[in-house]
Amino acid sequence: MFIVAITGGIATGKSTISKVFERQGIQVIDADKIAREIVEPGQPCWRKIREVFGDEVLLPSKEINRAVLGKMIFEDKELRGKLNKITHPTIHRKIFWHVCKLL
Numbered sequence: 001m002f003i004v005a006i007t008g009g010i011a012t013g014k015s016t017i018s019k020v021f022e023r024q025g026i027q028v029i030d031a032d033k034i035a036r037e038i039v040e041p042g043q044p045c046w047r048k049i050r051e052v053f054g055d056e057v058l059l060p061s062k063e064i065n066r067a068v069l070g071k072m073i074f075e076d077k078e079l080r081g082k083l084n085k086i087t088h089p090t091i092h093r094k095i096f097w098h099v100c101k102l103l
Contacts, residue, residue, distance in 0.1 A: 003099065029098045031091055038090050039064045048086045053079070 006014045018028045038045040041062040049057065049064060057069045073080040 001103065027102055029095055031095060034091050034094045035087060038087060038094070045087055045090055049083070052082055052086065
């Protein structure tokens, strides 16, 4: 089994390549999708984000207001670090779990 990581900035073609792989029957583990799943209302990361950043980062639906949170973390390196500490360990574990299920 080969494991290939596709990385790059915004609009560099990661999604396009992922779709090509999927059309070829190659399993794709999308870290961006995982990152969105773990911050859904009620999830542990969502609760921690709410605790650290406050209700101002929530939409009326209780979903994370990505625009508001994004503005906060791009303007403040310390807040960005806090968000990364909340989300990255869970994202890494979920990626690892997905890979293990493929073995």
